[in-house]
Amino acid sequence: MKYFDSGQIQKKLGSRLLLNQVAKRLFFLATLVGLVVLVILIYRVFSDSMGWINFDFLSNRLSTDPQKAGILGAITGTFWLMVVVAPVTFFLGVxxxxxxxxxxxxxxxxxxxxxxxxxxxxxxxxxxxxxxLTVFVRGLGLGAVVLAGGLTMALLVLPIVVVSAQEAIRAVPQYLRDASYGMGATKWQTIKNVVLPAAIPGILTGIILALSRAIGETAPLVVLGIPALLIPLPEGIFDKFTVMPLQIYYWTIDAALVAEYANLAAASIVVLLFILFLMNSVAIFIRNKYQKRY
Amino acid sequence: MEKSIGQVRKMIEENKKTASFTNVVEKIIPKTLFVIAVISILTTLGILVTLLSETVAFFKEISFIEFFTGTVLKPLGQNAQFGVLPLLTGTLISSAIAMVVAIPIGLMTAVYLSEYASEKVRKVVKPILEILAGIPTIVYGFFALTFVTPILRSLIPGLEPTNILSPGIVMGIMIIPMVASLSEDALGAVPNSMREGALALGATKLEVTWKVIVPAAISGIVASFVLAISRAIGETMIVTIASGSSKNFTFDLTQSMQTMTAYIVEVTGGDAPAGSTLYYSLYAVAMTLFVFTLVMNLIAQYISRKFREEY
Structure with missing residues (x-):
């Protein structure tokens, strides 16, 4: 008695193997799509910004004249925003x-x-x-200032910090806690002196990733009414401010009016991506260097 | 002797003092941390309360039926009309285009990384996908308007300078890493014994993947699709920049359409006076958006919890 028909199997085998090979290449090509788009996007942004990124661009204030326009105000604004977001997310998230x-x-x-x-x-x-907009800008009457933007951003990125801090704390092995208790330490002393120091690389990585999300985020700030055209530099958390993504936004949609605005937008994108790249490198460095495997 | 006993007594006293301080700290800390943890709940409540109260005010002026069945959105001027359907179709169409791009490419990327790629390739590709995921959406918006739209316009005659197609495609590309990484996690959780079993029966690699591994990981994969839809629905800057602000009620992909998110940006950017119908409409639209994404997220959580196969 035959359990299977080897002729039938042989007949189908060729197409099955062919399909297998085709699928393998198809999956590989699909994987390439993301990478190719990334390369095109970066090439495109760099070529558009060619000749526009120089010291003047980084140190000038905003201007309607494309040749004089700079992003010092936006960089300062981003800095002050981080002054609010970093401690608030650290405190709340951790x-x-x-x-x-x-x-x-x-x-x-x-x-x-x-x-x-x-x-x-x-x-x-x-x-x-x-x-x-409802709670901080209007409800507390703060207006479209750094503090209002920072608190909004802090709430937005809070889940990222909480989840990464939880993972970092969970990764601290129980025997470290037990040893601390064994030496007479209280619960809080154990957390403060044993758990947190062991978990801090993971926590910092999470916070840097959260901050880089906050730096690139545009939509909530548009809703808060943060202006893009702002000449005075912010000097504190109660000053009005603008940030790089907003400049990119207005320069991009106004590029139909002034063609050079597209170049300015591209140049700001390069600066923004460079800052994000630096922050992510720091995060990866911390993760690799200080992350202890127990 | 007398002296040292005194010293010991002193030490005990001092210990008690610091001990009582330590005890107070031990009592205060959990309560403080509890209050901090509650802030995340207050945030959700804050969102619900602000959206709900203004939405209720909106529905006092515009009827529920008019809002959800109205095909005309004309928020300014005389005879203002507030039908949300143009925004809903804009949102759903742009999300659908994004899914057509993100789901096949994302899933195939996940399959390649999980089943085919060597450890070396994976180590190169995964960080690059993470970079793609970390690029701010405003950059994708710029890319859609200044690069993808001109290319599409040279391919498709009659495509408007601002249209729903270009931001839809770019949004899909933005979401590929999310689908890929979540689906890959699901595929990676399928135990090797199942692969070995299928291979031993004479299945090709493709048959193993397609008939055994993907079905075994289907709950995680579907959950990643649902999360991706939710992400596309809530995406703002790409559609705001590249799809314009025409409130067309149409299914024509070559036209400019406005999404719910883009409407919120347009109205807040125009400084709607508080208390006007226009101002309240902002919250009604945001509420609709919030409900949509919340339902999607809950469905994703339900799927991955309920249908997860444990091996």
Missing amino acids: GTAIYLEEFAKKGRFQSFIQTNISNLAGVPSIVFGLLG
């Missing part, structure tokens, strides 16, 4: 993570906060803009 990992009892409330955070991560950034 605090929440410590609570969830070390203090909260496993149960309804803890999983409620957890679900809430993953849902917050999925809320469109523009909705955070409306929250900031």
Whole structure:
């Protein structure tokens, strides 16, 4: 009795193997799509910005004259924005993570906060803009200043910091905690002196990634009413400000009016991407250098 | 002897003092951290309350039915009309285009990385995809308007300078890394024994992947698609820049359409006076957007929790 028809198998084998080879190449080509687009995008931005990035561009203030326009104001604005976002996200994000990992009892409330955070991560950034507009700009009467923008951004990137800090804290092995308790340390002393120092590389990586998200984010700031045309430089967190993505936005949509604005937009994009690249490199460096594997 | 006992006593006293301080800290810290953790809930509540209260005000002026069945959106001037359908179609069409790009390419990338690529290739490709995912959306908007649109216009006659097609495609490219990385995680979680079993039965690599591995990881893969849709619906800057602000109610991809997100940008950028119908419409649209993305996210969570196969 024959269990299978070897002739039938032989007949089909050729097309099956062919299909296998075709699919393999197809999958490879699909993988290339993303890489090719990235190369084109970067090449395109660089070629458009050729000759526009120089010391004047970095040190001049904004101007309607493309030859005189610079992004010093936007860079200063981004700096002040980070002065607000960095400490607020650190405090809120790490605090929440410590609570969830070390203090909260496993149960309804803890999983409620957890679900809430993953849902917050999925809320469109523009909705955070409306929250900031209603609560910080109008409700607290702050106006479109650095503090209002920074608090809005901090809430927007909070889930990123919480999740990465949680992972970092969870990766600290239990025996380190046990050893600390064994030497008479209290819970908070253990967290402060043992858990956090061991988790800090992971936490810092998460915070840098969150900040780089905040630096590139545009939509919520447009909703807050942050202007793009702003000549005076911000000098504190209660000053009006503008940031690089907003300059890029207005230069891009006004490029129909003044062709050189497209070059200015491209030049700002190069500066923005360079800053993001630096921040990500630092994050990767910290991760590789200080991340201890237990 | 007397002296040293005194010293010990002193030490004990001092210890008690610091101990009581430590005890106070031990009591305060959990409460403080609890308050901090609650801020994330307050954020969600804040979003809900602000959106809901202004949306209710909006529906006092415009009826629910008029809003959701109206095909004309003309927020300014006399006889203003507030039908959300033009925005809804704009959002759904741009998201659909993005999915047509992101789902096949993202899934094939995930399959290649998880099943075919060597460790070396993976180590090169994954960081590059992460870079692609980390590029700010405003940059993609610039790319869509100044690069993709001109190319498409030379290929498709009759394509308007601002149209829904170009931002849809670019949005899809932006989402590829997200679909690829989430799907790859799902594929990677399928145990090797299943691959070996199928290979031992004489299946080709493609048959193993397509008939065994992908079905086994389908819950994670579908969840990644749903999250990608949610991301596309909420995406703002690409569509704002490249699709213009025409509130056309159409299914013609060559035309300019406005999405819900782009409408919010346009109205807030124009400084709508607080209390006007225009101002309230902002929140009604944002509420619709919020509900859409929230439902998508909940579906994704439900799928990956409910249908996850445990091996």
